[in-house]
Amino acid sequence: MKENKSKVSSKSTKSSKKSKANNSSNDYTIICIDGGGTKTHGVLFIGDEKKAEYKAGTTRIGSVGVGESCERTLNVILELCKSVNISTSDVDVFVVGLAGVWLESEKRRSLNLIKTLARNDGYVINDLLVTSDVEIAFEGAFGAGEGIVTIVGTGSIGLARFGKNKFARCGGWGIELDDEGSGAWVGREGLTAVMRAIDGRSPYTILVEKLQEIIPTFDISEPRTIVKAFNERVFEYQSITPLVMECAEEGDLVCQNIIERAAHHLAELPLALLKNFSSKKPVKLALMGGIIDNDTLLSKMLYEELAKHPELECIPCKGNAIDGAKQMGLSIISELNKD
CATH class of the missing domain: 3.30.420.40 (ATPase, nucleotide binding domain)
Structure with a gap:
């Protein structure tokens, strides 16, 4: 058993721009991804409405390796954006919970690789949080x-x-x-x-x-x-x-x-x-x-x-892992709008 007293997420540097959601509590776009041991579940929300959903194979790092895990995660992001005809730059926050990450160094590694893969392919990923799939599940269960x-x-x-x-x-x-x-x-x-x-x-x-x-x-x-x-x-x-x-x-x-x-x-x-x-x-x-x-x-x-x-x-x-990821995303948007 292992205790972690530190903050339990790795987040990209805050964007210099305010979230476009600052004028309305329902004017936001969030992509939530629950990357489990068997399947990966992604949902795109615009406001409180679920606009797109996509499922893929596992992104568990222990099963497919960190490189393949990040490539699959990026592909889920791109498929979600494609399904509603928006750009990745239109998304306020991306919240990704991956099986097989826990240490801050593991989260940062996956975060940096996802952003690098996106940048190499010409996509913009602004505010991205990578954490454990367990942590988004906990947030969904308990708030x-x-x-x-x-x-x-x-x-x-x-x-x-x-x-x-x-x-x-x-x-x-x-x-x-x-x-x-x-x-x-x-x-x-x-x-x-x-x-x-x-x-x-x-x-x-x-x-x-x-x-x-x-x-x-x-x-x-x-x-x-x-x-x-x-x-x-x-x-x-x-x-x-x-x-x-x-x-x-x-x-x-x-x-x-x-x-x-x-x-x-x-x-x-x-x-x-x-x-x-x-x-x-x-x-x-x-x-x-x-x-x-x-x-x-x-x-x-x-x-x-x-x-x-x-x-x-x-x-x-109270809810599931996707609900937890969405709540984390809303918290990030709230913090961005305070700056």
Whole structure:
């Protein structure tokens, strides 16, 4: 677990011009991007109205590298502008939350590269904020309040805000190191269970049969064929997760055990963050991410696990990551108009 007391965003130098939104609270253009582990979601707002939306593949730096991440992010920006026939210079603020960035140096690196790529292609990016996808999600969930958010999607992470805008995180180290309980982790555990079952090291699981249905090249008589398919990116860990849950719901004990362990690991995230709060009242906890939003078996088991801990109070999110990015953008516009 790691605490970050510094300001949690990297922002480009303020433009010398005032935002064109200074005369009206609804006269602004903001592009918000939520760059997650599986997909990237971009929205262009003009005033309070959503004018354009665009979805692309992952911009997670750990998956595609910083260069590709920034190129994909810029492409989302350009597609959004193109769809409403405006120039990038017409946008007041760009707010980008990327999976795989946390340190200020990481945020500055991505920010500078996005602006350099845009400039090299003849585009103007004025006020740009690059931060973590977790931070825009937290802003969407809580606004200005204290609490803990646990995000469960391709990855998993907990983030707490407490005191005078202090932050602490738990988990979120990537599937290469951790991300226990996440979509990618569940899928990887499922694959491990399949390999163990084929070897005879563990009980049989019907996940073996379901994998054969979605991976035609997987031949159980030649188990190495699944390794070949994985190396050729025929599938990814998180694509196996729905099958693991399906098997668990059908009574497969091996897969049920995986989901139960996932729920336990996910509950550890907010519990580990509780020590940052001095109040004796229950700490508010919001759950977010694809695993939660889709009302999966894992989300149900997680809520059951959390119900055992009265020191946590589960609350609904005020909004999503895009809502959080928009609010950050409005704050930047407000600051610009004070100058």
